[in-house]
Amino acid sequence: MSKQTKFLLNESQMPKAWYNINADLPFAPEPVLHPQTLEPVTPDFLSVLFPMSLILQEISTEQYIEIPEPVQEVYKLWRPTPFFRAHRLEKALDTPARIYYKYEGVSPAGSHKPNTAVPQAFYNKEAGVKALTTETGAGQWGSALSMACNHFGLDLEVYMVKVSYQQKPYRRNLMQVYGADVYASPTDRTNYGRSVLAENPDSPGSLGIAISEAVEVAAMSGGAKKYSLGSVLNHVLMHQTVIGEEVLMQLEMADDYPDVVIACTGGGSNFGGFAFPFLRKNLQDGKQTKIVAAEPAASPSLTRGKYAFDYGDTARMAPVVKMHTLGHTFVPPTIHAGGLRYHGMSPIVSALVDHDLVEARSVKQLDTFKAAVTFARAEGIVPAPEPTHAIAVAIDEALKCKESGEEKTIIFNLCGHGHFDMAAYDAYFRGALEDFEYPEAEIEAAMKLLPVVG
Numbered sequence: 001m002s003k004q005t006k007f008l009l010n011e012s013q014m015p016k017a018w019y020n021i022n023a024d025l026p027f028a029p030e031p032v033l034h035p036q037t038l039e040p041v042t043p044d045f046l047s048v049l050f051p052m053s054l055i056l057q058e059i060s061t062e063q064y065i066e067i068p069e070p071v072q073e074v075y076k077l078w079r080p081t082p083f084f085r086a087h088r089l090e091k092a093l094d095t096p097a098r099i100y101y102k103y104e105g106v107s108p109a110g111s112h113k114p115n116t117a118v119p120q121a122f123y124n125k126e127a128g129v130k131a132l133t134t135e136t137g138a139g140q141w142g143s144a145l146s147m148a149c150n151h152f153g154l155d156l157e158v159y160m161v162k163v164s165y166q167q168k169p170y171r172r173n174l175m176q177v178y179g180a181d182v183y184a185s186p187t188d189r190t191n192y193g194r195s196v197l198a199e200n201p202d203s204p205g206s207l208g209i210a211i212s213e214a215v216e217v218a219a220m221s222g223g224a225k226k227y228s229l230g231s232v233l234n235h236v237l238m239h240q241t242v243i244g245e246e247v248l249m250q251l252e253m254a255d256d257y258p259d260v261v262i263a264c265t266g267g268g269s270n271f272g273g274f275a276f277p278f279l280r281k282n283l284q285d286g287k288q289t290k291i292v293a294a295e296p297a298a299s300p301s302l303t304r305g306k307y308a309f310d311y312g313d314t315a316r317m318a319p320v321v322k323m324h325t326l327g328h329t330f331v332p333p334t335i336h337a338g339g340l341r342y343h344g345m346s347p348i349v350s351a352l353v354d355h356d357l358v359e360a361r362s363v364k365q366l367d368t369f370k371a372a373v374t375f376a377r378a379e380g381i382v383p384a385p386e387p388t389h390a391i392a393v394a395i396d397e398a399l400k401c402k403e404s405g406e407e408k409t410i411i412f413n414l415c416g417h418g419h420f421d422m423a424a425y426d427a428y429f430r431g432a433l434e435d436f437e438y439p440e441a442e443i444e445a446a447m448k449l450l451p452v453v454g
């Protein structure tokens, strides 16, 4: 076994195609429904929000889709990303397990999000679109799309969940550096935002509300603006598969193969991008890798939500999909993993959990920060609050190996750095962070508001 720490690929080894797991799923996909009629949507409905090239990717069953040359050129600014053997973490945990992590925090925006922001900006530009709208929770997605729109000369309006807008002013500034306009959602710029503020002037906002605002602005723009989503949709997860495809090559360099693959899940994009190539190996080559999705106990869509049709946003303007959901009325507690506070989940990831092809686990906030500090003290990198969920599960698995003596190979996706999240670490060290488990009564109440699909 190699003693190497970093496994690095050349630019020429960067994947030339994205992997589309829709081609290999052992079950049929559920339909996407129109939010008013609850009938399957037509490409015409989706084309108000998205360019046709992305709609075709959304429904494609081709196994691989070529990455356009101009997208590859921008990817080269930070890809291929490094893959590390966590020798020091292994030592700190005194585990016989081998732990590796993929580091997506080397992107200019600091996370995996540019992997889809860049192609989404590219395809919109190609379709003649001049401006995009989007929402952002933690600000990671907003900064990624701001950077991508800047590269392709598109204007961008970002609706940032108000609590993150207040908690993370530097993320907002980063978006402004790239030229985007950023608004604290709920805003008074949209009908929906005004209605939320009328009911609760102090609303902290939610991803569901911010999505509604960004969708409304694009839908009302008469075609001038399109909408871009940073997670959940099939094409978004597909764009992220450059991560897992690189890891497969890097593991070959390490002469190793994982027993356990772990990533955090908000809407499912870094998880899908990291894990789907390994799922392909499970489905096609008989590999038996355990694949784990890690989510917050405060926003537990996969572990405690219902697998049902629900709206993608709070105002019920976005399409209805079958997914694990806490209900579109979900207003999450103000935990620091802002990117993991969505009420729903990618329909593909939800179906995979439902079919027991992926395991879901929830982690409490204090445990995630404890794991993050253990990791940072061993490996040096300060993780974003979202991947700390994956780190906590990886450490848990490594400690189980310590007990059993098993030499398992554990890999996880370190999908972003935490340099803009030091307020969260500050709260942790001051003892001001709390655990929060989402109340069952809230989930039950929200389930009564799900659309009734025949």
Ligand SMILES: Cc1ncc(COP(=O)(O)O)c(C=O)c1O
Residues within 6 Å of the ligand: 111, 112, 137, 138, 139, 140, 141, 230, 231, 232, 264, 265, 266, 267, 268, 269, 270, 271, 338, 339, 340, 384, 386, 387, 415, 416, 417
């Ligand atoms: C660093 C980071 N990780 C994870 C996520 C969760 O999104 P997803 O599940 O789509 O990867 C976000 C979302 O904003 C994020 O910023």
